[in-house]
Amino acid sequence: MADLRKSGIDANPSLVTDRMLDGRKQKSSTSHTWYLDLSAADRSKAVRYETMRSVVKFPCASPDPFAQMVALRWAASVTGQGDVYDKNSKRTVTGSAATKTEQQIRTVVADVLTEPIAAQANWFKRTLTLGCSGSQS
Known part of the structure; x- marks a missing residue:
């Protein structure tokens, strides 16, 4: 924590x-x-x-899957749990679509990790909110 x-x-x-x-x-x-x-x-x-994972809580029951995955990957990255995330993440999409989605997630998170800590925290909070509004972050 x-x-x-x-x-x-x-x-x-x-x-x-x-x-x-x-x-x-x-x-x-x-x-x-x-x-x-x-x-x-x-x-x-x-x-x-x-x-x-307990910190990545969306304010709705069915958040946008992409928002959920980027929030989890970011949290796993900042806590040193990226390898465990990779092992435990289960994708419902398989094949080339899954590879593309994972690449997009990694790109978003890599970009966020270059930002100052305060900006990362704001991005994380915004992602949790937007993940429930039908918008992607």
Whole structure:
């Protein structure tokens, strides 16, 4: 989370807990309490990755897939989780379309990473918002 804070993203929960403790009634995370699948993430050695993913929250149930992928790739890049992102990302599009989309994502994120930290944080927040408005960032 320190990597995200250094990148200008508010990642300061007062409690991070394992969803396994909730049984069948899964609780939704809030800005102060994060419920993560820590046991499963630990088994796959992906606790840092799952923690990073918890910050990439769109204000809608079905965000634009491209916005979702660029936000996740950027967050993975600034937290040193790019390799884990590559391993865990599942694409619904296959073949040349998937390759083109991945190239576009990498290009967008590479451009954003050249910007000052404050501009990156603003881009990230804007991407989360625009990802739910039908606009692409």
